[in-house]
Amino acid sequence: MRSWVRQFTESRTACENKPKEPPPRTSRSEDMIVRVEQMVMEDRRLTVRQIAANAGVSVGSVDTILHDDLKSQKVSARWVPRMPTDENKASRVAACQAMLSRDKGINSAFFSSVVTMDETWMPMFNPETKWQSAQWKHTDSPPPKKFCIATSAEKMMVSMFWDSEGVVLTHCVPKGTTVTGKTYEDVLRTKILQALREKTAQKGCSCALSSRQCSSSSGGSCSPVFRRQQL
Numbered sequence: 001m002r003s004w005v006r007q008f009t010e011s012r013t014a015c016e017n018k019p020k021e022p023p024p025r026t027s028r029s030e031d032m033i034v035r036v037e038q039m040v041m042e043d044r045r046l047t048v049r050q051i052a053a054n055a056g057v058s059v060g061s062v063d064t065i066l067h068d069d070l071k072s073q074k075v076s077a078r079w080v081p082r083m084p085t086d087e088n089k090a091s092r093v094a095a096c097q098a099m100l101s102r103d104k105g106i107n108s109a110f111f112s113s114v115v116t117m118d119e120t121w122m123p124m125f126n127p128e129t130k131w132q133s134a135q136w137k138h139t140d141s142p143p144p145k146k147f148c149i150a151t152s153a154e155k156m157m158v159s160m161f162w163d164s165e166g167v168v169l170t171h172c173v174p175k176g177t178t179v180t181g182k183t184y185e186d187v188l189r190t191k192i193l194q195a196l197r198e199k200t201a202q203k204g205c206s207c208a209l210s211s212r213q214c215s216s217s218s219g220g221s222c223s224p225v226f227r228r229q230q231l
Helices: 002-017 030-042 048-055 059-069 086-105 181-201
Strands: 114-123 155-163 166-172 207-213 225-230
Touching: 030 048, 030 059, 048 059, 155 181, 166 181
Parallel strands: none
Antiparallel strands: 114 155, 114 225, 155 166, 207 225
């Protein structure tokens, strides 16, 4: 009886002291990591479930391989107004190189005389964001409340002109006005030229609008660029 108890105790001690081997990493092996990476490189829009079904492993294993082993994450595409073609990109590069060469030839005085503009639609009323309305409070005080206010549906087109030193003119286009070349010409004669004269008068000099350039390399839309000439 004692010998049987001794054998049982020794066998139990040997089982408890024996180090446990980790389970084999069949799902996250090197071959599986390479296979998952190849599937992602072939089609970057595959979902985790699709990759798991094609690879024959669990969804959790694929998620771990993508995030921990491959350091990857799935992001949405960023919206851009237009996708320039190769000709558009080449035209932009040529225009930038020409402007840099011209600026270098006149001792870096070209860009300081350039006035450009852009336009955007702005709502008549834009409510403050949730972060802007945040305020401090004590733990025993009630949280603040505010009414839900939507952005105004009525919008106004705003044209902004600026040079290397900052904004020259902010012009609100009247409601119902069609933006054409004639509209730009009226703004140049009645607004921007006067704004440039007032700005340069503070420096003790005068200026005139000598030229207007507009590049069509952006695929149909452009921001006019004007040259200010010192007199």
